[in-house]
Amino acid sequence: MKLRRSREYRRGRIEIIPMIDVMFFLLATFMLASLSMQNLHSLAVNLPKGKAPPMSHAQPVTLTVTKEGKIYLDHTPVTLATLATTLKPMLKHHGSSVVVAADRDSRDGVVVRAMLEARQAGADQLLIAVKHE
Numbered sequence: 607m608k609l610r611r612s613r614e615y616r617r618g619r620i621e622i623i624p625m626i627d628v629m630f631f632l633l634a635t636f637m638l639a640s641l642s643m644q645n646l647h648s649l650a651v652n653l654p655k656g657k658a659p660p661m662s663h664a665q666p667v668t669l670t671v672t673k674e675g676k677i678y679l680d681h682t683p684v685t686l687a688t689l690a691t692t693l694k695p696m697l698k699h700h701g702s703s704v705v706v707a708a709d710r711d712s713r714d715g716v717v718v719r720a721m722l723e724a725r726q727a728g729a730d731q732l733l734i735a736v737k738h739e
Contacts, residue, residue, distance in 0.1 A: 649678055651709040656736035666733065667696050669724055671708040675716045686719055693727040703731035 649670050669689075670678040677684050684692050693704070704724050708717045721732050 649681065649707075651707055652711065653707065653735055653737040654710045655738070657738070658734075658736055666701065666703045666705045667693065667729075668705045668707055668735075669693075669720060671706070671712045671717050671720055673709040673711045675713055677716070677720055686716075686723055689720060689723040690727040693724055693729070697728050702729055703733055704729040705733045705735050707735040
């Protein structure tokens, strides 16, 4: 007489649907994490459109000129008179390039005077921030 086991052993199998769900979750997590790693110290302004190669500098100083003509250095409000003295110590830590993020509707005279003050502070390269078309 042959006795049957009380429990039959089934061979395990790999379910693919939960694995796909986990992979999509990881993909979305890494995409959101990479977006939060962008480090641009400027305020939100309406940038003009243009085509330019991507910038290859680590952490430049950002000079922002708003529509109303207010000037900021990495979220720090400055005036044209204090721009050079505030920018000079920042260039020692971040290098000699400055990203100019000027609003499309800002007055050109304020932008040009801010760029000239940045050059007097020791900025070798002035990079213009644009929005891709």
